[in-house]
Amino acid sequence: MALAxxxxxxxxxxxxxxxxxxxxxxxDALRSTGQLLQALPGAEFTVEDESGTTLIRVE
Incomplete structure (x- = not known):
């Protein structure tokens, strides 16, 4: 924890x-980062904004 x-x-x-x-x-960046850190192998999540939607798949 000291390094964190x-x-x-x-x-x-x-x-x-x-x-x-x-x-x-x-x-929004913090929310997306939290989703990324919670993602487990095989998990999928989407990031949506005005310009479109991005699906990220962690394998």
Whole structure:
């Protein structure tokens, strides 16, 4: 757990900067990241926004 804190300190600002640079809503990005982390092998989930839908399959 000690390694997680320094990684989070670096990942959060980098993620926010990436969201600002690509004009992605940070809340949507966080939600999608949570779905990705919860995905198990063989699981499928979709990410939907105004421009379309993306199906992601983890094998």
């Amino acid at each position: 804190s320094p990684l989070l300190v670096m990942a959060v600002p980098a993620g926010l900067a990436a969201c600002l640079a690509t004009r992605v809503n940070p809340v």
